[in-house]
Amino acid sequence: MATRTARGILLAALICYLGITFLNILSVSLDAYDLTRALVCLTLVFGLQLVHSAPGISTAPMRTKLLTLAAQGVLSFLPLIWFGVFWGAMAGFFAGSLLLLLPAAAGWTLYGLTALSMVIPAVLDDRGVIDAVYLAQTTALTGLVVYGLSRLTSLVDQLHRARTDLARLAVSNEQLRFSRDLHDLLGYSLSAVSLKNELIRRLIPTNPHRACEEVDEVLVISRQALADVRRVASGYREMSLSSELASAESVLAAADVSVTVDTQDAIEHLGVLTSTVLATVLREGVTNLLRHSKASCCWISARIEGDAVCLSIVNDGLILGSHLRSPSNGSGLGNLERRLEDIGGRLITQRLPDASDTGLFRLSAEAPVKEHGPAPRTHE
Numbered sequence: 001m002a003t004r005t006a007r008g009i010l011l012a013a014l015i016c017y018l019g020i021t022f023l024n025i026l027s028v029s030l031d032a033y034d035l036t037r038a039l040v041c042l043t044l045v046f047g048l049q050l051v052h053s054a055p056g057i058s059t060a061p062m063r064t065k066l067l068t069l070a071a072q073g074v075l076s077f078l079p080l081i082w083f084g085v086f087w088g089a090m091a092g093f094f095a096g097s098l099l100l101l102l103p104a105a106a107g108w109t110l111y112g113l114t115a116l117s118m119v120i121p122a123v124l125d126d127r128g129v130i131d132a133v134y135l136a137q138t139t140a141l142t143g144l145v146v147y148g149l150s151r152l153t154s155l156v157d158q159l160h161r162a163r164t165d166l167a168r169l170a171v172s173n174e175q176l177r178f179s180r181d182l183h184d185l186l187g188y189s190l191s192a193v194s195l196k197n198e199l200i201r202r203l204i205p206t207n208p209h210r211a212c213e214e215v216d217e218v219l220v221i222s223r224q225a226l227a228d229v230r231r232v233a234s235g236y237r238e239m240s241l242s243s244e245l246a247s248a249e250s251v252l253a254a255a256d257v258s259v260t261v262d263t264q265d266a267i268e269h270l271g272v273l274t275s276t277v278l279a280t281v282l283r284e285g286v287t288n289l290l291r292h293s294k295a296s297c298c299w300i301s302a303r304i305e306g307d308a309v310c311l312s313i314v315n316d317g318l319i320l321g322s323h324l325r326s327p328s329n330g331s332g333l334g335n336l337e338r339r340l341e342d343i344g345g346r347l348i349t350q351r352l353p354d355a356s357d358t359g360l361f362r363l364s365a366e367a368p369v370k371e372h373g374p375a376p377r378t379h380e
Contacts, residue, residue: 006156010149014049017089017142018042024086034082041079045090048072052097053150055157065101072097077117084125088118088135092142099147115140187287189225192251193218195290199254217250239279241267241302241311248286252298255290257315262301270309271370277339278302278311281347281365284336285313293317293361304369311365318351318359336365344368 025038048068051057057065076094079087095114099107118139122132196218203211245261252259270278282300289295295317302311337347345367352360 002156003153003160006149006153010053010153013145013149014046014053014093017093017146018046021087021089024089025083028083028086038079038083041075042090045072045075045093048075049093049097049146052100053146053153055154057101058154069094069097069101080121085121085127085131085135088121088139089142091115091118092139093146095139095143096146096150099143100150111140111143115143187284189221189228191287191290192221192247192254193225195251195255196221214254217254221247238272239276241270241275241279241282244279244282245300245302248282248300251286252289257289257295258297260297260299262299262303264302264304267302267304267309271368273343274309274345274367274369277336277343277345278309278365278367280339281311281336281363282313284333285363288333288363289313289315289317307369308366309369311367312362313364314352314360314362316360318361340365340367 022038022042025035030038048071051068052072072094076090079090091114095111098110098114101107102110115136118135119132122135127135196214200211200214200218203214242263245263249259249261267275289298293315295315297316299314300312302309304310333347333349340347345365348362348364348366350362350364352362
């Protein structure tokens, strides 16, 4: 609606100026031939002005701009020979087009010369000084009105396109947020359920009571996964690093991975956003450990040093000949890297030397203890 309104105002202003010029010409006794010639010239000037006032004209080649300007210049000044000062308003259209199509310095210079040039027809028509000044001033004012309304229409059109692009970007960011959170949440939960089910299958023949306990844990993980998905869909999710440490220890133990956890009580008082991001790092790290290594031991530590907290996950089972992927290459580690950067932290992955046939792999995340800004939204 705003774009159509701006274009409508511009069109109405141009038609009004054309109408005033035509009424001035009608005040002079003209034969049918001269009247037809005036109408043809007015129509051509109107068409050229619509082209020059179009929003996309600024991207046209300079050669095209100069050709259309030359045509409009001829139609602005040549009819002065036939109709005298009554044609003067059309020079204002030409002055406005100069401002629209030419660089600022050249456009404003020629704009001023065009306004001053209208003194000549007034002098040749034996008009007084007041009429000459009036004609030059009217030309300058018409040029400014044409330029201002044309630029306003162009800016409204650009704003409309920008709002459309922002809406599309918002949809894209929301889709990206949803896919990231689903990856971070369900990847971990489904891996945990799979491992627990394998453990249950082994325990049923030998230890039915322990198998029933594991079934209860699978139910808890499943319900938690469902709750996480609902929170992701609503756009807001908080996670506790302490709770995730306990969950990770249980899942790794179910996978026959020896776990050593070294934490400080101070991590209970981490900022909400920091705790959520580090909990996500822990989930992704444990998921990658279960999927992409043959780990038998895992060491998890979370320590606070000054204003920063460092979460470290080290596991064995890394094949020495394997390629260590960069955080920016995988969707999971890449997501974590971006999340940490958003709160002023960083993600570090490295292979550690080890005397065994398998190497050690460490995933470290550093973040401020108390983040700055509002509570976390998952579409950071």
